[in-house]
Amino acid sequence: MTAGLLIIGASYAGMQLADAARAKGYTGPITLIGDEAAAPYQRPPLSKGLLLGKQTPEGLTIRAPAYFAEQRIQLRLQVRAEAIDRVARRVTLHGGEQLPYEWLVLATGARSRPLPVPGGDLPGAYGLRSLDDALAIDAMARTARRVCVIGGGFIGLETASALRTRGLEVDVVEAGAQLLGRVVPPEVSDYFARLHTEQGVRLHCSAVVEALQPGADGRVAAVLLADGRRLDCDAVVVGIGVLANDELAQAAGLPCAQGVLVDACGRTPDPWILAAGDCARFPNPFGADPAQPLRLESIQAANDLARAAASVIAGRPEPYQAVPWFWSDQYASKLQIAGLGLPGDLRVLRGELEQGRFSLFLLRAGRVVCVHSVNRPAEHLLARKLIESRVQADAAALADPDFALKSLLEPGPAAALPA
Amino acid sequence: MPAIHYLLQDGSTRTIDAPLGRSVMEVAILNNVRGIDAECGGCCSCATCHVYVDEDFIDRLPAPDEMEEELLDGVASERRRGSRLSCQIMVDAALDGLTVQVPASQS
Numbered sequence: 001m002t003a004g005l006l007i008i009g010a011s012y013a014g015m016q017l018a019d020a021a022r023a024k025g026y027t028g029p030i031t032l033i034g035d036e037a038a039a040p041y042q043r044p045p046l047s048k049g050l051l052l053g054k055q056t057p058e059g060l061t062i063r064a065p066a067y068f069a070e071q072r073i074q075l076r077l078q079v080r081a082e083a084i085d086r087v088a089r090r091v092t093l094h095g096g097e098q099l100p101y102e103w104l105v106l107a108t109g110a111r112s113r114p115l116p117v118p119g120g121d122l123p124g125a126y127g128l129r130s131l132d133d134a135l136a137i138d139a140m141a142r143t144a145r146r147v148c149v150i151g152g153g154f155i156g157l158e159t160a161s162a163l164r165t166r167g168l169e170v171d172v173v174e175a176g177a178q179l180l181g182r183v184v185p186p187e188v189s190d191y192f193a194r195l196h197t198e199q200g201v202r203l204h205c206s207a208v209v210e211a212l213q214p215g216a217d218g219r220v221a222a223v224l225l226a227d228g229r230r231l232d233c234d235a236v237v238v239g240i241g242v243l244a245n246d247e248l249a250q251a252a253g254l255p256c257a258q259g260v261l262v263d264a265c266g267r268t269p270d271p272w273i274l275a276a277g278d279c280a281r282f283p284n285p286f287g288a289d290p291a292q293p294l295r296l297e298s299i300q301a302a303n304d305l306a307r308a309a310a311s312v313i314a315g316r317p318e319p320y321q322a323v324p325w326f327w328s329d330q331y332a333s334k335l336q337i338a339g340l341g342l343p344g345d346l347r348v349l350r351g352e353l354e355q356g357r358f359s360l361f362l363l364r365a366g367r368v369v370c371v372h373s374v375n376r377p378a379e380h381l382l383a384r385k386l387i388e389s390r391v392q393a394d395a396a397a398l399a400d401p402d403f404a405l406k407s408l409l410e411p412g413p414a415a416a417l418p419a
Numbered sequence: 420m421p422a423i424h425y426l427l428q429d430g431s432t433r434t435i436d437a438p439l440g441r442s443v444m445e446v447a448i449l450n451n452v453r454g455i456d457a458e459c460g461g462c463c464s465c466a467t468c469h470v471y472v473d474e475d476f477i478d479r480l481p482a483p484d485e486m487e488e489e490l491l492d493g494v495a496s497e498r499r500r501g502s503r504l505s506c507q508i509m510v511d512a513a514l515d516g517l518t519v520q521v522p523a524s525q526s
Contacts, residue, residue: 042460070451299459336465
């Protein structure tokens with residue numbers, strides 16, 4: 001019996017890796033370890049369905065318990081890996097137990113970036129990453145009246161949307177000039193700013209948090225901004241990005257750059273160690289610069305890179321080359337993003353911005369490289385194919401609602417427009 | 420618990436006693452039914468949990484909403500009258516015996 005496949009991290013990448021390794025024919029022992037108490041669960045609903053009471057914690061489970069026995073995958077929860085011995089090929093767990101491995105996969109994910117201001121860790125200030133975090137916010141929302149959300153990214157805005165829908169007063173503080181500034185063009189950002197404002201959320205952009213101030217009970221009672229404003233609140237939710245959990249890899253001497261550096265198959269320079277998921281940084285042919293490896297926080301990237309890594313373990317390497325995609329649900333609006341945009345890309349609007357049914361196409365050198373769709377799921381699916389096939393597209397045609405996008409994927413004159 | 424029958428790509432059938440209140444997609448994923456990818460985890464975003472609902476059940480299900488309707492236009496395999504996204508079909512007692520066929524491909 002070999003030492004088998006040891007996977008550190010039991011969320012999407014780890015779970016998918018175990019599953020894909022079996023499906024691709026790996027027959028050795030598989031051990032999946034996770035530091036949380038819950039069996040692998042879905043995370044996107046934490047900031048969406050769970051906070052709205054539409055989903056129960058039990059309903060988030062990814063696999064039935066019988067699955068693990070059936071697939072001969074040993075799932076060990078509340079276990080923390082503390083060190084990797086690459087020479088002896090074994091991992092030391094908290095408490096001293098040592099697990100040998102033939103293959104090791106780092107699927108350690110990422111953690112919420114802490115708010116680096118005085119009072120940033122006061123009671124009543126929450127991050128949102130895990131099921132426990134979401135349950136704590138849900139419990140808080142039952143009694144709080146006014147919540148201040150710090151960070152106008154996806155986590156912050158989805159949380160704001162859920163809390164506002166539950167009737168709480170919500171302030172959103174964003175350091176940048178725009179909501180979702182790092183990930184969407186101004187048209188999309190403006191749309192979501194209007195949506196939140198219409199729902200009664202108070203938005204504070206270009207606002208820098210200086211401190212969280214406690215009340216008499218020691219819990220957070222106000223957010224102090226650098227411009228002197230004070231936002232009173234009963235609780236704070238912080239969503240200002242994440243830090244990759246790459247310390248284990250760093251300590252083992254593996255190259256890292258805010259994420260474990262791997263190739264398109266998830267391989268580190270150590271032939272027996274791979275990485276996947278939010279902790280990994282990998283090359284992607286659809287990045288602005290394909291030579292610059294990316295770290296993507298999405299289920300799709302986690303699953304796809306995990307499948308590629310599993311293909312290495314199964315002995316038939318297949319690199320991950322998919323178009324990245326993401327989505328966010330806020331109120332009744334669904335945003336879906338395909339591809340990766342840059343500020344200099346040509347922007348072409350298709351559909352009705354005001355009505356909240358549109359796709360914003362980003363073109364670079366005449367090719368569709370990124371599409372942001374709001375309540376246009378079919379266009380999003382097509383967009384992924386348009387980006388993948390690297391078709392040339394005419395801006396006027398894309399903007400014309402009567403132009404059939406599908407025709408760009410068909411051989412013939414429509415697909416052969418000049419650049 | 421209502422029994423759901425999944426007709427798989429290899430011609431075999433998996434029958435699963437489904438807990439009430441979960442979707443036909445979730446029941447498939449929980450029980451490792453191959454051929455339902457559900458890349459987005461069941462929030463009606465990706466159209467990779469497409470199934471063909473058995474003729475007898477098509478009209479017993481609530482009709483697809485606008486979002487599902489639009490996504491069904493983008494499914495990878497042929498769209499047929501019984502095409503549904505399994506993440507949008509919730510298991511209830513009336514669905515005992517529901518048969519869904521897994522399409523040839525989801526992407």
